[in-house]
Amino acid sequence: MAPKENVDIAKERKSCSFDKRELTWLLDGGRDASERRKRMEEYILSQPGMYEGIGAYDFLSHEDRYTKSIEKGAKMLQLCLKADEVLGDGYQYEAMRMFNFPTLSGAVIPDGNPFNLHFVMFLTTLTEFAKMAPEENVDIAKERKSCSFDKRELTWLLDGGRDASERRKRMEEYILSQPGMYEGIGAYDFLSHEDRYTKSIEKGAKMLQLCLKADEVLGDGYQYEAMRMFNFPTLSGAVIPDGNPFNLHFVMFLTTLTGQGTLEQQTEWLGRAWNCEIIGTYAQTEIGHGTFLRGLETKAEYDPTTEEFVFNTPRLSATKWWPGSLGKTANYAIVPAHLYIHGVNYGMHTFIVQLRREEDHTSMPGITIGEIGPKYGMNSNDNGFLHLKNVRVPRKNMMMKHAQVLPDGTYVKPQNAKLSYGTMIFVRVVISQEVVMQLQKAVTIAVRYSAVRRQSKIEPEEAEVQVIDFVTQQFKLFPAIASVFAIHFAAAALWDDYLEVTASMGDGNLDRLPEVLFS
Template sequence: MDKNNERECNEDLIRERRKCNFNIEELTNIVDGGKARTARRREIQRLLINDPEFLDEIPQDYMSHEDRYSNELRKSAHLMQKLADQESGHDIHQDIGALTGILKDGNPLMVHLSMFIPAILGQANSEQQEKWLGRSLRNEIIGTYAQTELGHGTFVRGLETRATYDPTVEEFVLHTPTITATKWWPGGLGKTCNYCVVMAQLYTQGRCYGPHPFIVQLRDEETHRSLPGITLGEIGPRLGLNSNDNGFLKFENHRIPRTNMLMKHSQVLKDGTYVKPLHNKLSYGTMMLVRVGIVGACSRSLQYAVTIATRYSAVRHQSEIVPGQPEPQILDYQTQQYKVIPQIASVFALIFSARSLSKIQSSVTAKLKDGNTDLLPELHSLSSGLKALSSSDASWGVEVCRLACGGHGYLASSNLPRTYTGTTCAITYEGENTVLLLQVARYLIKSYRSIGKETGASSVSYLADQTSLASSSSSFSNKALVQAFKLSALSLVAEAEARLQKLCDMGQEFYHAWNYCSVLLLKCAEAHTRYYICEKYEQTVDSLKASEGVKNVLQSLCRLYLIYHITLTHGDFLKCGALTPRNIAVLEGEMCDLLAVLRPQAVSIVDAFDIPDELLGSTLGCWDGNVYQRLYDEALKSPLNKTDVPDAYYKYLLPLMKSSL
C-alpha cells in the first residue's frame, strides 16, 4: 500500500490524517527508540514483507494442527536464515522482537532465541559457553528452556525433576519420579528442539541443594530421534499460538556429564562437593531476563490492537447522535473514545517502563560480572511487578479494542482474537501474575520494615516519605498526580504491614497471617508497580527533547493515563487522603475533555506505530480503510465457499429433511 496515494484510501481516514498537528515520523522514532532503530526495523520489515516465503497459500485458520506447525516452522527457519545472512553487528533478538506479525501464530524457534541462548550466556561458565554458545548461535543445535512441570509452575522450589550426582562416573542422573514431575509447556520442546536447559533439583552427597540448570541433549543430532531414557511429545491445542509445539518431557534415569550442569554461579566438584553461588536467586536470571522482554512484547501487542480499533472506529458509521442527521463515525461517540484512547495512552506507558526496566537489567548484569548482587532483589521485584501489570493491562486492552469493533472484532480476519490469545498467555507464563505480585509485596513489606535501618533501593525509597497531597485545589500538574499514586501505594503498604503485624501480635504464625492478608498485599503490589509506571511515564515525557506538537500529544496521553487509572481505583486515593471527592470529580470531567482533545489526533498517533498491513494482518485495521471490501474478500477464502452445495448437505441435512420426523 502506497501511503502517499490518498486516492486509494477511505475518505474518512484521509480527513482524519489531515487533522494531524504533530510530526508523525518524529513520534515513530520515539516509539522505536531512535532514528537508527526505526531505519533498522523498516529495513528488516521490507526484507521479509517482500519475500514470498512468508505468504500463506491459505489462511492458517483453515489448516490442520500439524500443517500449522509445519507451515510456521518453515517460515521460522527461513526467517532465521535471512536474518543471519545479513546480520552486521545488529542484535538478532531485537530484530525478531520487532517482527511481531510476520509469524502470525507463534514461532517454534522463539524460545531458542529468548531463553535457551540467554541461559547459556547468563548461567554457563566460559568453557561451557565455548562448547555450546557458538553452536546455538549458528543454529547447529536448537534448544528450549524446561522449568515448568505438570504439577508445578511459578513455585520453582517445588519442582520435582531430580538431578542426582554420581561421583563414581562424574555424571548426573536425571529422573522424573512422578507424573507431576513431567516437564510441561516449553515452546519448541515437543518436536523442534534437540537440546534443552532443564531446571532440576540438585542432589549430591545425600543432600538437596534446590533447583539448578543443566544442559541436556534430547534428540540425536542426525536422526532427530529421542535419546534413550527421554520421552518427548507435544501437549495439544491451546487457546492460542497453536503453531508452537509446546511440549512435555520425561526422564528415565538419563545420565549426563557433570560438566553439563551450568556452573557460572554454582558448581559441583568431581568429588560431589557443592560450591554455592553468591546469591541464591542467580539461577533464576533467565526468567528475570524474559520478564523484562515480556513488558516490551505486551506494548507491541497493544500497538496492534489500538491501531486496528482506532482506524476501524474512524471508518465505521453507526446510529445517530443528532436525530435525522447522517450516521457519525463511531469514534465521535465519547463511549468509543473512552474504550480506545486510554489504550493508546497505555502503549506509551508500557514502552517507557520497559525501557526503564531494560536499563536496570543491563546495570544489574554489569554489576553481577563484578560479583555485586545488591540490586538483584530490586530487579526481581520490578521485573515481576511490571511483567504482571503489563501483561494484564495489555490483555485487557486488546480485549477492549476487540469489543470496540463490535461483531466484526469477533472475526479471525480482524486479527484481534489472535492478538488477544497471543497476549493473554503472558498472564500465566514465566510466572503467574498473582504469585509474582505477592513476591513484590514480600519485597515491599521487607523494605518498609527496614526504614531507618538501611538505605532502600531507588524503587522503594518513597516508602519513607510521608508527604501530604490532599488539596482543595481543582488543578493538579502531572507531577502532582504521580505524587498521588505514590501516596496511595505507600498507604496500602503501610496498611498491609500493620495488619500483618497485628495478626502476628495476636499469635498467628507469619505464613498464616500472610495468607489472610494476601488480597490487600496484592493491592499494595499493584499500586506500587502502577506508581512506578506512572512515574517513568511522566519523567520520560517531561524530559523528552521533542517538537511542540509531539510533546503536547505525549503530555496529553500521559495525563489521560494518570487520570484514567485514578478513576479506576479512586477509592484508594480517597481513603489515604491523597485526593478529595472534589478532586476526583474535577479529574473525571478533565478526562472527558482530554478524550475530546486527543480524538482528532488518534488516527495519526496509531499511524506513528508504523505497522505495515502485511504484519498487522487485519481486515479492520488496514492503512487504506477499505474495511468492507476486505471483509468480503476474506470471507470468499473459506473452504466452504468452494462449492454452492457442500457434501455435508447430501450426507446429513437432506436425509434429515426427507425423514418426515
C-alpha cells in the same frame, strides 16, 4: 483411567444445600420444559455419530473440521425437522431452537454450527449486500488529516530516534520483500495444526538465514537488529503470525548458556547453538508448578561413581508441561531441577539435557516426549511435555558459572543463590517489551475500526455516527492508548536497568540485584 465420578466432585454434590432438580426446572422454565428438553437431547444424542466426546475436532484441519460440521449439522437438522413426527406435536419448534443455540448443538458440533446464520439471521431479515468500501476509507482519511502532531516525530520517539526508524524500515523491507515471507492476513487460517507448524519451521528457517546475513547485505550492525526483530512479535509476527518456533532457542536456551555457563561450557555449546546445529528449549514448567521454583518436583541426583546426574520426574505432576519447541523441534533443553547430593537437596539448578539424538531426532533413553496439541494461540510453536526416568547426564552439563559440583560430589555454593534466576529475569524483562508490541497492535486495530465503523443516527437527516465519537467508546480506547505509551517507556527503562545491573554483576557487584529480581 480416572474413576467414573471424581471424589471431589462427588463430595461437592453431596454437600449441596438445595434441591438441584428444582433449580433445573426454574432455569428451564418449568418441570415439563425440563422433561421435554431431556427427551429431545436423548433423541438427538442417541443417534449414531452425533456425540463423539470432548476433543473430537482438536486435531482436524480447518477444511476437515468444516466438512465434518456440515455433515453432522445436516443430519441433526433432518432429525430436528422430524421431531414432531417422532416425539409429538410441538417438539419441532423446541428442536430447531436447540439446533440454533450452543447447548445441544454445541455437543454435536463443538466448534460452531455452520447453518446457524442461515436460520438466525438470513431467514429472519433479508438484507442487501453492503457496497465495497473505497481503497482508502474516507473516515480514516479524515482522522489522519485532523492529526494535531507530527506522526514522524512520534514514530522516531518510539523507535529510539530517526536513525533507528530508518534502520527498522530498511530491515523490514529487506525481509518482507523476499518471496514467500509475507503472505498476508489469514494465510494460516485454513491450515491443519501439523501444516501450520511445518510452514512456520520452513519460514522461520528462511527468515533466520536472512537475519544472519543482514550485516553482509545491509551493513555493519544490522545483524543484531535483525535477530532482535526475529525474536519479537513485530517483523517476526508478520512472517510467522502464530508464534515463532525458534523463539525459545534464542531467548532462553542461548541466554542460559551465556548467563549461567562457564567459559568452557560456552565454548562447547554456544557456537553450535548460535549456528542452529542444535536446537534448544527451556523446560521449567511442570503440570504441578511453574514459576514457584521450590515447588518443582524434577530431581537431579548426583552419582559420584560415574560423575553423572540421574534425572527423574517422580510423579505425574512433575512432568514438564508447556515448554515451547519441546514437542518436535528441540533436541536439547535447559532443565531446572532440584539438585541432590548424598541425599541432601541443594535447591534448584539448571542443566543441559539431551532430549533427542542429533543423527535421527529419536528420543534418548529414559525420555518420553511429545507435543501437547492445539492451543488457543501460538499454534506454530510446538509446546510439549517431557517425562524423565533415570536419565543420566554428564556432570559437565550442569550450568556452573555460579555454583559447582566437583567430581567427588563436593558442592560449591554460589555468591548469591538468586543468581540462578538470571534467565527468567531476562525473559520477564523481554516479556514487558513484548506486551507493549501486542498492545500496540490491539489498540491500532481497535482505533481504526472505531473510526470506520458507524452506528446509529443522532440526527435523522445526518449520517450514522462514527463509533469513535461516542464518549463511552472513548472511555475504552483512550486509556488503552495511554497505557501503550506508559508501558513502552517503563519497559525501556526496565531494559536499561537490567543491562546496568547485569554489567555490574559481571564485575562482582550484587548490590542492585534486588532491583531486577523484584521489578
